[in-house]
Each structure stands twice: as C-alpha cells, then as structure tokens.
Amino acid sequence: MRIDVISLFPAMFAGVLGESMLKIAQDQGAVAVHVHDLRDYTLDPHRKVDDRPYGGGPGMVLAPDPVFRAYEAIAPLGPPGARRFLLSPGGRRLDQAFARELATAPGLLLVCGHYEGFDERIRRGLPLEELSIGDYVLTGGEIPAMVVLDAVIRLLPGVVGDPASVIEESFSDGRLDCPHYTRPRAYRGMEVPEVLLSGDHARIEAWRHEQALLRTRELRRDLLEARPAPDPSGDPS
Numbered sequence: 395m396r397i398d399v400i401s402l403f404p405a406m407f408a409g410v411l412g413e414s415m416l417k418i419a420q421d422q423g424a425v426a427v428h429v430h431d432l433r434d435y436t437l438d439p440h441r442k443v444d445d446r447p448y449g450g451g452p453g454m455v456l457a458p459d460p461v462f463r464a465y466e467a468i469a470p471l472g473p474p475g476a477r478r479f480l481l482s483p484g485g486r487r488l489d490q491a492f493a494r495e496l497a498t499a500p501g502l503l504l505v506c507g508h509y510e511g512f513d514e515r516i517r518r519g520l521p522l523e524e525l526s527i528g529d530y531v532l533t534g535g536e537i538p539a540m541v542v543l544d545a546v547i548r549l550l551p552g553v554v555g556d557p558a559s560v561i562e563e564s565f566s567d568g569r570l571d572c573p574h575y576t577r578p579r580a581y582r583g584m585e586v587p588e589v590l591l592s593g594d595h596a597r598i599e600a601w602r603h604e605q606a607l608l609r610t611r612e613l614r615r616d617l618l619e620a621r622p623a624p625d626p627s628g629d630p631s
C-alpha cells in the first residue's frame with residue numbers, strides 16, 4: 395500500500411514512522427509512506443500557506459491554492475482507487491470497521507489541516523472524503539493522520555506476526571478483548587486464573603470468550619447492544 399500525507403509539520407511523523415510496527419511494515423515493503431510538506435506547494439515568497447478569515451474572527455485559515463497545488467501534484471502519484479481524505483473533526487469517525495475498510499484500499503492520501511482549518515473551497519473543490527478520529531478538536535491533522543496510519547498499517551497482511559492477534563482483539567467481533575496474563579503466576583496477592591494453567595485448550599477458549607463478554611458488559615455495554623441479534627434458526631453463520 396502507498397500512503398501520502400500532506401502536512402505543515404512533516405517532521406512530526408519521523409518518530410511514529412521510525413519505530414515499532416510502522417517501521418517494520420515499511421522495512422518489509424508492506425507499506426510506503428510519503429510525507430509531503432505543504433509549504434513546498436505555495437507560491438508565496440515567505441512560504442505562507444494561511445491567511446486571515448474573511449468576515450473577521452480569531453485564527454488563520456489554510457488558503458486554497460497551496461492545498462489545491464499539493465493535491466494536484468501528489469494525488470497522481472498514488473495508485474488508481476486510492477482513498478483520499480481531509481482530516482476534519484466533522485468527518486466520518488474512525489473505528490475498527492472503518493480502519494479495516496481502509497486497509498483494503500490500494501492507497502491513501504491524508505491532508506492535514508491546521509489553525510482554524512481549511513478554506514471551504516478546499517472541501518467544495520477537491521474530491522476528498524472527510525475523516526475524524528473522534529469528537530474533540532486537536533491543534534492539527536498530524537496526530538489524527540498518525541492514528542490512521544497506525545490503525546490501518548497494523549491490519550495490512552503480514553504486518554502483525556500472528557494474524558490471530560488482529561482477529562481476536564477488541565472491536566473485531568463487536569466486543570472487547572479478554573484479559574491476558576504473563577509471569578509471574580502470583581503478583582502482589584493476585585493469582586493467574588487456574589484455567590490458564592490447565593493446558594486444556596477448549597476450556598481456555600471458553601473462558602476467554604466468556605471473559606471477553608463479561609468485560610464488554612462491564613465497560614462497553616453499547617457494543618453488545620449494537621451486535622446483530624442471533625439467528626433464530628440457530629444457524630451460527
């Protein structure tokens with residue numbers, strides 16, 4: 395997969411892309427991430443990309459021309475069928491199902507806003523979907539873009555060593571993950587549940603399933619309520 399990011403602060407991405415799973419995924423060739431500096435696409439001699447809002451009011455607005463120019467130069471570098479987004483608090487909210495959908499795209503283009511946001515003509519004039527990482531406002535689109543990168547790249551085939559990890563984790567089946575334990579067997583008076591030491595894989599699976607449901611009921615009952623009702627014929631498919 396090819397991912398292009400357009401940002402005013404490309405240096406912010408170096409740490410996230412240079413460590414852990416995202417670095418491994420790039421080293422393996424599962425993904426190529428290209429971060430482009432929006433200021434390279436302004437014609438302003440001072441590399442300015444923003445201006446004061448018409449009508450007055452606080453803050454600065456990202457001007458249309460640098461974003462249109464960046465888009466027109468960078469979008470053709472991506473593969474046909476790439477999904478292209480403005481990061482925007484009002485966009486479609488990212489969740490695990492949306493991340494899975496994006497992981498099947500041949501490429502992504504993410505445009506990060508800043509200041510008060512984008513001149514409206516960017517929304518009106520460019521063929522971009524809008525994506526939000528949640529109902530709160532961050533300073534810029536860089537952290538949201540990094541959230542998208544992480545959520546999507548770890549789902550690409552072969553990136554997470556054991557594919558079961560991304561199948562069994564929270565939100566994959568409308569429920570949270572089960573509890574996990576490692577050594578030591580007893581810690582500060584808290585014991586590892588006996589079933590996990592039993593070696594009985596069927597019992598362990600049943601316990602994990604039950605615990606995942608209990609945890610979901612305790613912490614995120616809304617996920618269970620949103621699950622499709624069981625088939626009355628008893629057909630589990």
Ligand SMILES: C[S@@+](CC[C@H](N)C(=O)[O-])C[C@H]1O[C@@H](n2cnc3c(N)ncnc32)[C@H](O)[C@@H]1O
Nearest residue numbers: 481482507508510511526527531532534535538
């Ligand atoms: C300070 S915000 C602009 C907020 C805008 N004035 C509003 O009230 O909706 C600057 C930029 O950060 C990014 N951003 C902020 N919060 C975000 C979120 N929850 N999801 C995605 N992008 C976000 C967007 O790119 C946005 O253009």
